[in-house]
Amino acid sequence: MSEIISNFLPLWQESITGVNLPATLLFGIILIFWIFNIIGVLGTELLDFLIPVDFGSIDIPILSGDTFAGIFDFFYIGKVPLVILFSVFGFVFWPTCILSNYYLNPEKTWGIGLIVLGLGSIASIFAMKLSLMPFERFFESIAKLDELDSPDAFLGKICTIRSPKADEKFGQAEIENPDGAPFLFNVKPTREGEVLKRGESAVIVDIKDKIFSIKKIDI
Numbered sequence: 001m002s003e004i005i006s007n008f009l010p011l012w013q014e015s016i017t018g019v020n021l022p023a024t025l026l027f028g029i030i031l032i033f034w035i036f037n038i039i040g041v042l043g044t045e046l047l048d049f050l051i052p053v054d055f056g057s058i059d060i061p062i063l064s065g066d067t068f069a070g071i072f073d074f075f076y077i078g079k080v081p082l083v084i085l086f087s088v089f090g091f092v093f094w095p096t097c098i099l100s101n102y103y104l105n106p107e108k109t110w111g112i113g114l115i116v117l118g119l120g121s122i123a124s125i126f127a128m129k130l131s132l133m134p135f136e137r138f139f140e141s142i143a144k145l146d147e148l149d150s151p152d153a154f155l156g157k158i159c160t161i162r163s164p165k166a167d168e169k170f171g172q173a174e175i176e177n178p179d180g181a182p183f184l185f186n187v188k189p190t191r192e193g194e195v196l197k198r199g200e201s202a203v204i205v206d207i208k209d210k211i212f213s214i215k216k217i218d219i
Contacts, residue, residue, distance in 0.1 A: 011098075014098055014101075014102060015094075015098060017101070017108050018108065018110070018113070019097075019101050019105065019109075019110060019112075019113025019114075019116065019117075020098055020101055020113075022097075022117060023090075023094045023096075023097035023098070023117070024094060024098075026090045026094070027091070027093070027094035029090075030087050030090040030091065033083070033087075034087070074129065075128070075129055076129070076132055076136075079139055080132060080139050084132075085128060085132075088127075088128045088131050088132060089125065089128045090124075092124040092127040092128060092131070093120055093121065093124040096120040096124055097117065097120045100116045100119075100120060101113060101116055137184065152207065154175065154183075154207070154212065155204055155205065155206070155207065156203065156205075157203070157204050158175075158201055158203055158217070159173040159174060159175050159187065159201070159203075159204060159212070159214065160173060160174055160175075160199065160200070160201055160202075161187075161196050161198050161199060161201075161202065162174050162184065162198065163198065164197075164198055165196065165197055165198065166187050166188065166189065166195070166196040166202075166214070167188070167189065167194070167195045167196075168188050168189065168192060168193070169188075170188075171186065171187045171188055171189075171214075172184060172185065172186060172187065173185065173187045173202065173212070173214065185210070185212055186210065186211045186212065187202070187211065187212045187213070187214045188211060188212075188213060188214070189202075189213075189214060189215070190205060190206070190213045191215075194216065196214070196216050200216060201217050201218075202216050202217060203215050203217050
């Protein structure tokens with residue numbers, strides 16, 4: 001126990017120095033949010049919160065609304081929930097600042113510290129982009145679900161399990177979309193204890209809070 005504390009103390013002292021404090025505070029807020037969310041203290045409403053942006057109302061001489069739309073689209077702003085964006089950004093930003101100041105700013109001067117914060121922010125934004133790229137199709141599918149008049153349109157449809165398994169804790173399935181990428185969404189079996197494997201088919205029988213209840217079928 002004492003060895004763990006002795007190893008943790010240098011990291012703690014580095015984290016609470018002035019130049020690292022902004023990154024540490026952001027990291028701490030994100031960490032507390034997810035802990036509270038996991039234990040059920042907070043609801044899941046923030047996980048669905050997207051930034052609403054009217055690009056047509058943006059009037060800056062140098063940057064047009066179309067330019068802003070391209071930038072926001074590139075970094076998934078307005079497509080991915082704000083909490084997810086901040087979380088990925090914060091989890092990259094904190095160690096970037098800590099390590100950069102440790103090796104490049106041992107005196108912890110604010111001049112170099114502000115440069116680290118600025119460059120670290122830019123690097124973390126691009127790292128956020130790269131980290132979310134593998135999940136782009138998933139977020140596009142969720143957005144398509146929101147564009148539908150009602151998710152009830154999927155009731156009675158046959159889906160295919162795409163996660164390694166689908167049980168009462170977690171599962172993902174898809175429905176083919178003739179107009180583009182398949183619809184990918186969260187599912188759980190209707191029967192307690194039932195587990196569906198990747199590639200198995202199921203019929204959608206209910207939906208609640210964007211989670212589709214499914215019943216296994218043999219095709």
